[in-house]
Amino acid sequence: MNIHGTKIGILGGGQLGKMLIEAALPWDLELHMLDPDAQAPCHKIAASFTVGSLKDFDTVYNFGKGKDLITIEIENVNTVALEKLQAEGVKVYPQPEIIRLIQDKRLQKKFYKENNIPTADFILIEEAEDIRKHLEFLPAFQKLGREGYDGRGVARIQTENDIGKALAGPGLLEKQVNYTKELSVIVTRNQSGSIAAYPVVEMAFHPEKNLVEYLFSPADISRGEEEKAKRLAEKIIETLGMTGILAVEMFLTEDGEILVNEIAPRVHNSGHQTIEGNVTSQFQQHLRAILNLKPGDTSVLIPSAMINILGEEGFDGPVKYQGFAEVLAIEGASIHLYGKKVTKPYRKMGHVTVVDSNKERLKEKAKRIKELIKVIS
Amino acid sequence: MNIHGTKIGILGGGQLGKMLIEAALPWDLELHMLDPDAQAPCHKIAASFTVGSLKDFDTVYNFGKGKDLITIEIENVNTVALEKLQAEGVKVYPQPEIIRLIQDKRLQKKFYKENNIPTADFILIEEAEDIRKHLEFLPAFQKLGREGYDGRGVARIQTENDIGKALAGPGLLEKQVNYTKELSVIVTRNQSGSIAAYPVVEMAFHPEKNLVEYLFSPADISRGEEEKAKRLAEKIIETLGMTGILAVEMFLTEDGEILVNEIAPRVHNSGHQTIEGNVTSQFQQHLRAILNLKPGDTSVLIPSAMINILGEEGFDGPVKYQGFAEVLAIEGASIHLYGKKVTKPYRKMGHVTVVDSNKERLKEKAKRIKELIKVIS
Numbered sequence A, B: 001m002n003i004h005g006t007k008i009g010i011l012g013g014g015q016l017g018k019m020l021i022e023a024a025l026p027w028d029l030e031l032h033m034l035d036p037d038a039q040a041p042c043h044k045i046a047a048s049f050t051v052g053s054l055k056d057f058d059t060v061y062n063f064g065k066g067k068d069l070i071t072i073e074i075e076n077v078n079t080v081a082l083e084k085l086q087a088e089g090v091k092v093y094p095q096p097e098i099i100r101l102i103q104d105k106r107l108q109k110k111f112y113k114e115n116n117i118p119t120a121d122f123i124l125i126e127e128a129e130d131i132r133k134h135l136e137f138l139p140a141f142q143k144l145g146r147e148g149y150d151g152r153g154v155a156r157i158q159t160e161n162d163i164g165k166a167l168a169g170p171g172l173l174e175k176q177v178n179y180t181k182e183l184s185v186i187v188t189r190n191q192s193g194s195i196a197a198y199p200v201v202e203m204a205f206h207p208e209k210n211l212v213e214y215l216f217s218p219a220d221i222s223r224g225e226e227e228k229a230k231r232l233a234e235k236i237i238e239t240l241g242m243t244g245i246l247a248v249e250m251f252l253t254e255d256g257e258i259l260v261n262e263i264a265p266r267v268h269n270s271g272h273q274t275i276e277g278n279v280t281s282q283f284q285q286h287l288r289a290i291l292n293l294k295p296g297d298t299s300v301l302i303p304s305a306m307i308n309i310l311g312e313e314g315f316d317g318p319v320k321y322q323g324f325a326e327v328l329a330i331e332g333a334s335i336h337l338y339g340k341k342v343t344k345p346y347r348k349m350g351h352v353t354v355v356d357s358n359k360e361r362l363k364e365k366a367k368r369i370k371e372l373i374k375v376i377s
Helices: A015-027 A057-064 A079-087 A096-103 A105-114 A128-137 A160-165 A223-240 A282-290 A324-328 A359-372 B015-027 B057-064 B079-087 B096-103 B105-114 B128-137 B160-165 B223-240 B282-290 B324-328 B359-372
Strands: A008-011 A031-035 A048-051 A069-072 A122-125 A140-144 A154-157 A171-175 A179-189 A195-197 A201-205 A212-217 A244-253 A258-264 A304-310 A320-322 A333-337 A348-355 A374-376 B008-011 B031-035 B048-051 B069-072 B122-125 B140-144 B154-157 B171-175 B179-189 B195-197 B201-205 B212-217 B244-253 B258-264 B304-310 B320-322 B333-337 B348-355 B374-376
Touching (some): A008 A015, A015 A031, A015 A282, A015 B015, A015 B333, A031 A057, A079 A096, A096 A105, A105 A122, A105 A258, A122 A128, A128 A140, A128 A160, A128 A171, A154 A160, A179 A223, A179 A258, A179 A282, A195 A223, A212 A359, A223 A244, A223 A258, A244 A282, A324 A333, A324 A359, A333 B015, A348 A359, B008 B015, B015 B031, B015 B282, B031 B057, B057 B079, B069 B282, B079 B096, B096 B105, B105 B122, B105 B171, B105 B258, B122 B128, B128 B171, B154 B160, B179 B223, B179 B258, B212 B359, B223 B244, B244 B282, B304 B359, B324 B333, B324 B359, B348 B359
Parallel strands (some): A008 A069, A031 A048, B008 B031, B008 B069, B031 B048
Antiparallel strands (some): A122 A171, A140 A154, A140 A171, A179 A195, A179 A201, A179 A244, A201 A212, A212 A304, A244 A258, A320 A374, B122 B171, B140 B154, B179 B195, B179 B201, B201 B212, B244 B258, B304 B348, B320 B374, B333 B348
């Protein structure tokens, strides 16, 4: 395949697509995007931008027809259309059957079990009322099989009294894990099967919204834990035989055990800091994987922290930024705005990465940045 | 000034403009470009792209009218139009009078002399024949006052016999300097006068074409030489009172003296490695300067080398790349292609930056890259 003659299509044109475009520009690659939102972050910067549903068979099929290579920046896409495109000779990475597996948390959990991948105990349930049959399993999280994303599709069921809060639809009950840290490993595999894992990062989540609030790279864990987490991520991508970037979110338990929480077959919020903090960004790494180039060096250049910029509570409308200049006055801070025209509470509007060779100073800077930058309307 | 409401226009839409766009995307800034070449690197990725002469008063004036801020990526532009725009309230950085000064090597040299900035001895001449009056000054370089760029406009006059090779037009004779290294310092100054210099880099030029062939960052010089070079660059930008990035090329002589060779009031080939090798890239730094943000951290993250990708001799036509995948298989290598559709011998078609914590390995990698990557047709 001649890289510079390859027509690349991407399902989704949001912030992840935007950062893929930013990574593709220095290579003079053209990325064509499909997104339902005519004002999505990529709409002005993609080589071409098609407005349409990612879940509709005809839309996805017609978009993919005539492309050489299709990839995704969101996993809720029509995999039947992708399978047909693949059968007709279009390369689709990650492969459609892997996207389908990951779209459904029930299938994901079964995959872990079948392949001896450590994960929290779970019970499949068909509807919320089934929880009553498993009261001995509580406290637990109820997770819907499909459509969960950025904290949606998850309910915390502590006792029988919480069953009224349970969500409708097939899903699973997952045992509540007592963890000390939430970790993530970004791992890549190219077409030829070369695999490379990034150093482990650790995440701090928003206490209510289940969104990453801070991320620190590298994680402050033992060398043994680091190796265990990386080997686990490598095992998953190898078992899947997947091409592209895979994000593996994990729990580190009080006993030093590592359990897989969720995986995402795409560039991921827990890899944004690789743009500034690592030799190769996850975005370039994904392009390397799908174009069958050798994986780039994943090393950390300098410790980094990533802070998501979320829409402020109480604001809904045309976007305004506060604290832009103040954040950029902090040494080592880089701002990424996603170019969304409208803000709403907790919408992901951008992120900041800050680097510092001193980890204590890094944490202080991250907190200061969080206080300084606001998206209002 | 509200940064996100600022309409920014750039004179020139070549590779430097392209890398400015790449730096502006994460900030969600829109850059509007003017360039005479309808196929220039920025033509598809600028917020708007106007085709027209940079030297024509009306074209530049009409382009600048309605913008809030104008900057340049090439210095051969109509400064009269820029002065009129400035008088009408458009911010122009670098300031028109500085662009005019730097457009003419004769004025540049006089500026050094008047401000006690060390530079090679010189004599102003009005035409080639004047050289005969200064035979005692040879060996020397004849430099035309205007229109010199990328090695053009310079003739080496060793003895009286070379006068036939001299160029027509007013210029200067510059004493040949016995130097051990060619250095460059990128320095920035924002609107408020905050100045920051990057660590010194050293350049190796193509033996015939006077184009940078390799660049190494940081330069292998003493701490005293490093400080002297940085202070000199800071003195120049402060004396000029310029806003924006200034590249200061220097000679390190056998006696440890530092002489200023040339300055360029814009992002520069000798700062490309800052994208991967330093905390803040020169491109983001220029945006910081003209938007009056605090200068970013200029520190080296990791030693880097930069290799220009020049069109191969013997090829003239639609571009093809050789060695793309092979270069990307070298750890720490990043390719930047400028997206020019047509190659010709020695045309700047792209560059590669490679990083390595070990300086010897870095040099070996740079040589290997130089051999691997070719632009043919």
